[in-house]
Amino acid sequence: MSKLNKSIIQKFSVEQKQSKVGMVVIFFDKFISIVKNYAIFLIIPMWKDFDLILLIILILLIALFTAALTVIEFKYFTFQFDFNKNDFIVKKGFLKKTKLSVPLNKIQQINLNQNFIHKFLNLYEIQMDTAGSDSKEVSIKAVKEDIAFEIKDFTDFLKEKNIDIDLEKSNESKSLEIDFYTLIKTGLTSRYFQTLGFIIALFFGALEYLDALGINFIPSFSSFIKNGNFGFIAILVYIILIFLAVFASNLISTIIKFYKFSASKTNNNLSVSYGLISTKTILMNPNKVQVFSFTQNWIQKKIDLCNIIIYQASSNMNISSDKSKEGSKVNIPGANSSDKKTIFEFIYKSFDDNEFIIKPNIRKFSVNFFLIGVIPSILFFGINHFFELLSSLNYIMIQTIYLAVILFVSYRLYKNNIMSVSKNFIKVQSGFWDITTKIIEIHKIQSIVIDQEIWYKKLNLANLTLCTAGGMIRFSYMDYFILRKITDNFLFKVEVSNKSWM
Amino acid sequence: MSKNFSNNKILIENIPSAENIIMSGIEKKYINIMIFNRFLWCIISLIGCIISIKYIGFVEQFSYIIYISTLILWAVIFSLTGISFKRKKYVFRDHDLMYSSGVIFTSTVLIPYNRIQHLAIHQGFLSRVFDLASLQFYTAGGSYTDISIKGLTKMDAEMWKEFVSAKIEKIKK
Known part of the structure; x- marks a missing residue:
C-alpha cells in the first residue's frame, strides 16, 4: 500500500510544468472563450457587408494573441508538492504573480476531467475542490495521463493516512453500471417540461437574434398564422412534432452526458465517471454529502427508474459559479430502486422510517x-x-x-408536496409530473429561515427553508404552530449533535 | 443525550421554544441611516426613470404614469420606515442566535453557534458618523441565510462578537 515511494517524492518535490502538448488544450480553451464572449461584436457588423479576407485576418489576429497568452501561461505555470508540510503549491502569472498553497487536508476532492481535445491527446485536467470559502479552486489544465493518476493516487493516499481506516475491509469495490439500454429509457422518460421550456426559450432566442441581425421575419411568421392549417389534426401533428423534438434532444443529451456511466466504491469514497465526448470523474465522499435528491415521474415509477442527484458541500457556494457547483454534484441517471437503496445506504449507513408527516395548507x-x-x-x-x-x-x-x-x-x-421528519432525516417531496424528493440529515442543517407574508399572519401560515452547505430545502404554507415546534426540534438536534457536517 | 430522542412527542414539549423569546431592537440612531439610504435610492430610481424615458424612448403619454407610480411606491416605502425599523430585532441565546426583519415579507433567521464559519464587523461611512456598526455572521449555507445585524453601537458589536467567538471556541473544544 506504500504508494508514496521515493521516485514520486523526488518527482513532485520540484516544480513541474504542464505537458507541452497541453498547450493545444490551453490554446483552444482560451480561443473558444474569447470567441464566445466577443462573437456578437463580430457577427453583427459582418452580416451586412461580409468580407471573407477581413474575417480571416481578424481570426488570425485573435489566434496569434491567444497563442501568445497561452505560451505565457504555460511558461509561468508550475505545480509541486511540499511533502514536509503536506501542501500543494501552484505558481502562476507573468505580470501578476500568484502563489497558491493548498493544504492537502483542505482538498475535498480531486476530479480528473477530459474534454474532446484532452481525449485526443491523452491528457487530463486536474481539478481540486477545496474547502473554505476564501481559498480558490485550483485547476491544472493539461497534464499527461500517468502524472494525473499519480497525483490523484498519492493525494488520496496522503489524505486517507490522516483518517485511520480499516483498509482490508473497505477496499472491496462494488460497482454500479448504467448500461446503454437504461440510458435510452432514461432519456425517453425524463425532463419533458424542462426540455420543452428550453426549446421554447431557444426559439424566442433565435427570433431575437434574427431581429438583431436585421432580418424581418414577421411577414412570413404572420402569413403562417393566417394561412396555416389549424384544424384539429394539424394541431395534433404539431404537438406530436414538438414531442418528438423533446424526445430526440433528451435522448441525445442523456447519451452524450452519461455514456458509459460507472460508479465504483474505493475505500470510503464512491468514484463516478461518465461522458461520451468529455469524460468526467467525480469523487464522492459520504461525509460531504449534504442533499440526496431523486426524481421520478409516473412513467418512471412504472418501469422502476429514477434520477438521483447528490449534492456535496462545495467551497464556492457563495460565488454562483456553475462550474464549481457542477463539480460537487453527482448525477446518477436511470437508477432502479435497489440501486437507490444501495447508494443511500452507502452514504448514510442507515435509514429510519418512523416518520412524522406534514402537509401544506389548502x-x-x-x-x-x-x-x-x-x-x-x-x-x-x-x-x-x-x-x-x-x-x-x-x-x-x-x-x-x-x-x-x-x-x-x-x-x-x-x-405531492409532503414533508416528513424522522429521527435523523428530513424529506421534502414536491412536483406535479417529475416528483423530486430531497433528503437531508438534520445535523447537516446550517441555518433555518422562517418567512411569512403579512397576509398569512392571521391564517397562521409560514414557509420554512432549511439550508445546508450543498443547497436548501423549502416547504411553504405550513401551519405556524407545527413549524415552530419542528424548528425548535431541529435546532436542538443540531446544537447537541457531535457529528460534523462535513 | 440523543438517545432520549426516540419519542418525539414528549421531547417536543421539553425543548426550549424560540417563539416566546423577547427580542431586542437595534439602536434608535440607525433610523437616520435608514432614511438616508431610502432617500438615496429614491433619487437613483428617479434618475433611472428620467434616463430611460429620455433615451430608451418610452411613449410620451406613459411617462407621467411612470413618475407617479415611482413616487407612490417611494411614499409607501418611506411611510413604512418606522415599522421596518421596529421589526429589525435580534436575540442571542445559549446555543444560537436569531434575527428577524421585514414588514410585508417578514423573515426570521436562526443560526446555531456551532455552524458559524466566521463573523465580521462592518462599518460604512455613515455608520462611522453615528458610531454604529453591523455584525455579520457567515455560515456554509450560502449568502441567502447569512445574518447581518445592522445598527448596533460599535461597542455592542465588538462585545457580541467577543461573546459569540468565545462560544464558538468553546464548542470547538
Whole structure:
C-alpha cells in the first residue's frame, strides 16, 4: 500500500510544468472563450457587408494573441508538492504573480476531467475542490495521463493516512453500471417540461437574434398564422412534432452526458465517471454529502427508474459559479430502486422510517390556481375582447381546457408536496409530473429561515427553508404552530449533535 | 443525550421554544441611516426613470404614469420606515442566535453557534458618523441565510462578537 515511494517524492518535490502538448488544450480553451464572449461584436457588423479576407485576418489576429497568452501561461505555470508540510503549491502569472498553497487536508476532492481535445491527446485536467470559502479552486489544465493518476493516487493516499481506516475491509469495490439500454429509457422518460421550456426559450432566442441581425421575419411568421392549417389534426401533428423534438434532444443529451456511466466504491469514497465526448470523474465522499435528491415521474415509477442527484458541500457556494457547483454534484441517471437503496445506504449507513408527516395548507392549491390559472385567464379574456383574436366558441373551448389543466396541475402540486421528519432525516417531496424528493440529515442543517407574508399572519401560515452547505430545502404554507415546534426540534438536534457536517 | 430522542412527542414539549423569546431592537440612531439610504435610492430610481424615458424612448403619454407610480411606491416605502425599523430585532441565546426583519415579507433567521464559519464587523461611512456598526455572521449555507445585524453601537458589536467567538471556541473544544 506504500504508494508514496521515493521516485514520486523526488518527482513532485520540484516544480513541474504542464505537458507541452497541453498547450493545444490551453490554446483552444482560451480561443473558444474569447470567441464566445466577443462573437456578437463580430457577427453583427459582418452580416451586412461580409468580407471573407477581413474575417480571416481578424481570426488570425485573435489566434496569434491567444497563442501568445497561452505560451505565457504555460511558461509561468508550475505545480509541486511540499511533502514536509503536506501542501500543494501552484505558481502562476507573468505580470501578476500568484502563489497558491493548498493544504492537502483542505482538498475535498480531486476530479480528473477530459474534454474532446484532452481525449485526443491523452491528457487530463486536474481539478481540486477545496474547502473554505476564501481559498480558490485550483485547476491544472493539461497534464499527461500517468502524472494525473499519480497525483490523484498519492493525494488520496496522503489524505486517507490522516483518517485511520480499516483498509482490508473497505477496499472491496462494488460497482454500479448504467448500461446503454437504461440510458435510452432514461432519456425517453425524463425532463419533458424542462426540455420543452428550453426549446421554447431557444426559439424566442433565435427570433431575437434574427431581429438583431436585421432580418424581418414577421411577414412570413404572420402569413403562417393566417394561412396555416389549424384544424384539429394539424394541431395534433404539431404537438406530436414538438414531442418528438423533446424526445430526440433528451435522448441525445442523456447519451452524450452519461455514456458509459460507472460508479465504483474505493475505500470510503464512491468514484463516478461518465461522458461520451468529455469524460468526467467525480469523487464522492459520504461525509460531504449534504442533499440526496431523486426524481421520478409516473412513467418512471412504472418501469422502476429514477434520477438521483447528490449534492456535496462545495467551497464556492457563495460565488454562483456553475462550474464549481457542477463539480460537487453527482448525477446518477436511470437508477432502479435497489440501486437507490444501495447508494443511500452507502452514504448514510442507515435509514429510519418512523416518520412524522406534514402537509401544506389548502392555500397552496388555491393560491397556485389563482396565480397561474385565474389571473392569466382574465388577462386573456381582456385581450381577446379588445382584439377579437378568436371566435367565442374557440375562446370558450381553449379557456376551459386551460383552466382544467391548471386545476389539475395545482392539485397535483398540492397533493405531492409532503414533508416528513424522522429521527435523523428530513424529506421534502414536491412536483406535479417529475416528483423530486430531497433528503437531508438534520445535523447537516446550517441555518433555518422562517418567512411569512403579512397576509398569512392571521391564517397562521409560514414557509420554512432549511439550508445546508450543498443547497436548501423549502416547504411553504405550513401551519405556524407545527413549524415552530419542528424548528425548535431541529435546532436542538443540531446544537447537541457531535457529528460534523462535513 | 440523543438517545432520549426516540419519542418525539414528549421531547417536543421539553425543548426550549424560540417563539416566546423577547427580542431586542437595534439602536434608535440607525433610523437616520435608514432614511438616508431610502432617500438615496429614491433619487437613483428617479434618475433611472428620467434616463430611460429620455433615451430608451418610452411613449410620451406613459411617462407621467411612470413618475407617479415611482413616487407612490417611494411614499409607501418611506411611510413604512418606522415599522421596518421596529421589526429589525435580534436575540442571542445559549446555543444560537436569531434575527428577524421585514414588514410585508417578514423573515426570521436562526443560526446555531456551532455552524458559524466566521463573523465580521462592518462599518460604512455613515455608520462611522453615528458610531454604529453591523455584525455579520457567515455560515456554509450560502449568502441567502447569512445574518447581518445592522445598527448596533460599535461597542455592542465588538462585545457580541467577543461573546459569540468565545462560544464558538468553546464548542470547538
